Amino acid sequence: MAIQWFPGHMHKARKEIAKVIPQIDVVVEVLDARLPISSENPLVETLRQNKPVIKVLNKSDLADPNRTKKWVRYFQELGAQSMPLRLDQKGELKRLIQLCRDAAPGRVDGDRPVRVLIMGIPNVGKSTLINSLLGRKVAKVGNEPAVTKAQQRFVTHNGLAIYDTPGILWPKIEDPDSTLRLAASGAIKDTVMEYEEVALYTLAFLLREYPALLQARFKLEALPEDANAMLDCVGRKRGCLRSGGIVDRHKAAELLVGDLRSGKLGRISLETVGEWKEKRRLAALQAAEAEAETENTNESDRT
Structure with a gap:
């Protein structure tokens, strides 16, 4: 199934993120704990410009807990802070706030709010997270993708200045498994699946x-x-x-x-660390083979 969904407001959001990112201290990327890589937007890595990132595995109460632990270790091995999150657990919210503050000690020491950009694909719970951090309903929430249509800024009472953004998908989803997993999770509108x-x-x-x-x-x-x-x-x-x-x-x-x-079926994770490590190993091997073939062709052309 080929699903490509990149509405105009998502293109606009990408441009707005690029403008605001120089002012940001830390990026919180909200992922779906059931499909962490499939819900990881490759545009985030490009747009964040080496800003510290915290990978939040949201909806962890719906995911397989053993697989979630492996995903947290995986992201930390790659150099990113990572944590599972259940928004009904106040202790986990406090831990996320502390991770944000730890990522920008200069702002904390100067008694200035840490500027946090919340990013992620549609329907992973960004707006619900913001409301939980604020302790009140400010960001619009809906059980469907693309509820937030424009960038918003909020200042919390706990020393964070939070920037919300619309959920953005990337223009082309290359992996066929990811496409179907995103559709199954609700990240893609039901009308296009x-x-x-x-x-x-x-x-x-x-x-x-x-x-x-x-x-x-x-x-x-x-x-x-x-x-x-x-x-x-x-x-x-x-x-x-x-x-x-x-x-x-x-x-x-x-x-x-x-x-x-x-979650009526139980706690389920739709992908594993091992699966994605193998996919990336094969992709790197194919890229190396393609590069070698190109070099051989160029060498033959020269001789």
């Missing part, structure tokens, strides 16, 4: 990685062999039937994706 395709991808993953959760959720004695059969099973279990007892696969797909997003 094929529910059945996303549900089949998700079910194939769950049958492989979390079969016990599927079995428990749908009260099954045994699981079907593949995703297609599992989707029909979901439809029958949830009463998604048309006349003649035919399964309404679109409705079944909507219910399955809804269960994933809400």
Whole structure:
């Protein structure tokens, strides 16, 4: 499934971020703990201009806790501060505030607010995080992507000056797994995705990685062999039937994706550190081979 979603306000947001970044002390990049790399916007690395970054794995209560611990270690090994976050845990919010202050000791010593830019793709919880830090509802929140349309600035009572930005996706999502994971998580508008395709991808993953959760959720004695059969099973279990007892696969797909997003299926992480390390190893190998082939071609042309 090819999904590209880069509305005009996202292009505008990217330009606004580039303007404000020189004034920023630390960038807080909000990631979805269930898919940390797929929800990591490569534009952030370019736009932040070597400013300190804190990778916040939000919605950690929906993610597999063992995999989340590995992701935190992974980002820290790469030199970025990282932490899981549940916004209902005040201790975790306090820790994030302290990490921001630690990243800009000069501002703290000068009794000036630490200027923090909150960044991330749509629907990862940026606005909810800001409201939690402020202790009141200021940033608009919605359970859909692209709620925040313009850059906003707020000053908190705890020594942080917070800049909010609209969620921005990058113009082209190269990795096909990332595309489907982003769609499954709700980062991409439902109107531009094929529910059945996303549900089949998700079910194939769950049958492989979390079969016990599927079995428990749908009260099954045994699981079907593949995703297609599992989707029909979901439809029958949830009463998604048309006349003649035919399964309404679109409705079944909507219910399955809804269960994933809400956490009703259980605590699930859609990707692993090992998977992405292997993907990047293969990408580097392919790039090296392509470079060597180009050099050989140029050498042949010269001789």
